[in-house]
Amino acid sequence: MHERPTLARCSFRARLLPLFAVLLCLAAAPAHAGMGPVGFTAFGGWYTHPHDNLVGAGLRAGLGPITIVPNAEYVFVDGGKHYTLNLDATWTLFPLGVASAWVGGGLARHISDPDSGPTDRRSGFDLIGGAGLNAVPLKPFIQFKMVVMDGDDPKAVTIGARF
Numbered sequence: 001m002h003e004r005p006t007l008a009r010c011s012f013r014a015r016l017l018p019l020f021a022v023l024l025c026l027a028a029a030p031a032h033a034g035m036g037p038v039g040f041t042a043f044g045g046w047y048t049h050p051h052d053n054l055v056g057a058g059l060r061a062g063l064g065p066i067t068i069v070p071n072a073e074y075v076f077v078d079g080g081k082h083y084t085l086n087l088d089a090t091w092t093l094f095p096l097g098v099a100s101a102w103v104g105g106g107l108a109r110h111i112s113d114p115d116s117g118p119t120d121r122r123s124g125f126d127l128i129g130g131a132g133l134n135a136v137p138l139k140p141f142i143q144f145k146m147v148v149m150d151g152d153d154p155k156a157v158t159i160g161a162r163f
Contacts, residue, residue: 037062041071043143043160052077058086060162065092067102080114084147088128101131108147110154124149138163 039060046053058071067090075082090104105127112120124147132141138161145156 041162043158045158048155082112085109098135103129122149
């Protein structure tokens with residue numbers, strides 16, 4: 001029987017070759033108009049009713065004209081904590097080098113933890129639309145969001161940066 005080669009028997013160069021090939025492929029991959037295939041987003045804004053401020057951050061994964069954006073928001077409320085977890089997808093309508101516009105939607109989970117009383121967890125979906133500049137370093141954007149949930153449909157305006 002022949003012995004199978006093990007990792008310990010492979011030379012140092014043979015172990016580095018696959019890593020080098022992957023890095024070379026990533027460096028040669030074309031970028032989406034105005035943005036790479038994977039990036040981050042950070043934003044702040046407010047819900048229009050009851051006028052609570054928010055901050056958030058997320059990951060952006062571009063797949064052609066579609067971008068998947070999982071993100072989280074912390075909403076500043078009196079008398080407790082409120083945060084949201086969202087899994088959104090957007091469709092880029094105008095993928096220009098200078099600016100772009102998008103529409104989309106996704107799943108939303110709102111968690112409210114008041115100082116007194118039980119934690120309230122509600123799920124729904126959101127509809128979003130926004131526009132951003134691609135020609136400046138931090139790629140600023142503005143986005144409008146409406147969350148459709150049982151008993152309440154909060155709306156938010158966010159301003160942020162994509163990097």
